[in-house]
Amino acid sequence: MNTTNFRGDYRSAVVQIALDATPSSQLPEVLGNGAKDETLVSFILSRPNLNDFYYALMTALVQLSHRYVEEHFCYRGFARFSQKNSVLRLVAMSGAVRRAEKGEGFAQTFVAANYETDSARVPRLGDGALANKNRTALARFGELDGVLPR
Numbered sequence: 685m686n687t688t689n690f691r692g693d694y695r696s697a698v699v700q701i702a703l704d705a706t707p708s709s710q711l712p713e714v715l716g717n718g719a720k721d722e723t724l725v726s727f728i729l730s731r732p733n734l735n736d737f738y739y740a741l742m743t744a745l746v747q748l749s750h751r752y753v754e755e756h757f758c759y760r761g762f763a764r765f766s767q768k769n770s771v772l773r774l775v776a777m778s779g780a781v782r783r784a785e786k787g788e789g790f791a792q793t794f795v796a797a798n799y800e801t802d803s804a805r806v807p808r809l810g811d812g813a814l815a816n817k818n819r820t821a822l823a824r825f826g827e828l829d830g831v832l833p834r
Contacts, residue, residue, distance in 0.1 A: 697732040701725045713752040802831045
């Protein structure tokens with residue numbers, strides 16, 4: 685990565701940094717860019733000083749990571765958050781799904797799927813004095829909704 689010293693009385697600066705993949709690179713955000721040999725990160729500094737540069741660089745790198753997830757996270761083979769998807773087609777699909785939600789059986793399936801997810805994530809209280817103390821504390825609330833710790 686090449687760096688540049690900020691000199692002069694500038695009000696803002698455009699920064700573009702080329703991240704080159706090396707044999708020791710581990711980040712897929714940098715490695716998985718196809719035919720390109722480098723990944724470009726760009727941002728604007730409203731106050732060109734070193735502290736603002738570091739914060740802007742970290743923000744740009746986090747954004748690079750978010751974009752990688754958007755393009756590569758798939759559900760049933762579909763990258764729902766990819767910016768390659770047509771916004772208008774997503775709107776149409778969303779409308780179709782909402783109409784299907786009104787169909788018979790969908791609500792029951794949806795509730796059951798949510799319960800399965802929630803019950804898989806519920807904490808286990810375990811055994812022992814602390815577990816008993818926590819069960820007693822929960823019991824003071826009376827009847828609670830949702831999936832309770834076990």
